[in-house]
Amino acid sequence: MDETSGQDAGPFSGRPSELIGRRIAGYRIEREIGRGGMAVVYQAKDLRLDRTVALKLLAPELARNDTFRGRFTHESRVAAAIDHPHIVPVFEAGETDGVLYIAMRYVAGRDLRHLLDREGPLTVTVAARIGIQVASALDAAHDHGLVHRDVKPGNILVAQGTDSDHPEHVYLTDFGLTKKSLSLTGFTSVGQFVGTLDYVAPEQISGKPVDGRCDVYSLACVVYEMMAGRPPFRRDDDMALLWAHQYDQPPALSAVRPGIPDAVDAVLAKALSKSPDDRYDSCLAFVSALRIAARGAATGGGTRPGAETGDVPGGPGPVPEPPAWARPVFRS
Incomplete structure (x- = not known):
């Protein structure tokens, strides 16, 4: 990871434009392509395999919750195991600098x-x-x-x-x-939903x-x-x-x-x-x-x-x- 990865700011701080060009977990951020209440999706370059991916960064508070982290790991593995022509393939899921991420196929x-x-x-x-x-x-x-x-x-x-x-x-x-x-x-309850x-x-x-x-x-x-x-x-x-x-x-x-x-x-x-x-x-x-x-x-x-x-x-x-x-x- 480059020298910017150790900054106290973290991937979710500041303006989205500040992440452009930054390296996170082996991926270089190129541009933002989607944003929601709990995640931001970027087009990124996989520096190991030289391919374009969609990189989703989840809100930091989610990584601090042990229950969510366990569920996230399980569901990401299940999703990655599904080989189907109409499901976006999951390449990798993990945690870096206190932020959970998912790397998926980039769909043009x-x-x-x-x-x-x-x-x-x-x-x-x-x-x-x-x-x-x-x-x-x-x-x-x-x-x-x-x-x-x-x-x-x-x-x-x-x-x-x-x-x-x-x-x-x-x-x-x-x-x-x-x-x-x-x-x-506890991030949601009855009557409160994501999306x-x-x-x-x-x-x-x-x-x-x-x-x-x-x-x-x-x-x-x-x-x-x-x-x-x-x-x-x-x-x-x-x-x-x-x-x-x-x-x-x-x-x-x-x-x-x-x-x-x-x-x-x-x-x-x-x-x-x-x-x-x-x-x-x-x-x-x-x-x-x-x-x-x-x-x-x-x-x-x-x-x-x-x-x-x-x-x-x-x-x-x-x-x-x-x-x-x-x-x-x-x-x-």
Whole structure:
């Protein structure tokens, strides 16, 4: 490590530009490419293998928590062991100067958040094509006992595909910093989450045990947004949004975007069920059903039980009338 590595400042102090050109754990920082509340991602050069990588530096307070450090090490190893074409490969994870870091493949492209902001709603065909790649990645992670818990457009990278039949190649990223890791350390609690609340499953909000079906719900929120141009629920504040995920039925996609087959509404309703038991068992099962529905074929799913009466499937009865602060927001 060079002479700057021993400075008291540390990798997270000062302005981001101060890290450009600095060497950290065998990587030379070149530019910042992403930032969140608990981590910063840089494009960096691997000085040992002379390759470009994405280097994520986690906030220093996380490294000072022994529970998080243990969880981070375990989940990073699991993520690195997953060899899948739609999961960003993890090259290395470790600690240097009191900061945890993850080195991953650098993907030249943009994330789905930027794509949607620039191009607006996508066609059903494109949404399903992106969704099936994300679903495949999630199911592979579930097979390794890893639940992502933070599926959102910002964690889906869209790179150039191989040919006209595969115009985009999608990667799922950010397995190394899960909500489970943070909740075990006290950095999060019920009602406080890392990242946006637009895609969080009801059981995550209530603090119940989660499995891969919480990723089914989050993926369904992302797929809905890809086609509608907005997430299923929009509210004025976080508490109202949490209420909506737990109790409100999402607007039918066909009401937001005319021309969508009714069968697509039924598939999304099932994937967005409040109870995990009422959702698809896997992400691929959800997106496969969506593709069939989009072609106008019969899905056999019908209307979700309780959709007409307002009952929550698997719930204790009628949904309570939302208080004024939890009512929907309608914006043009």
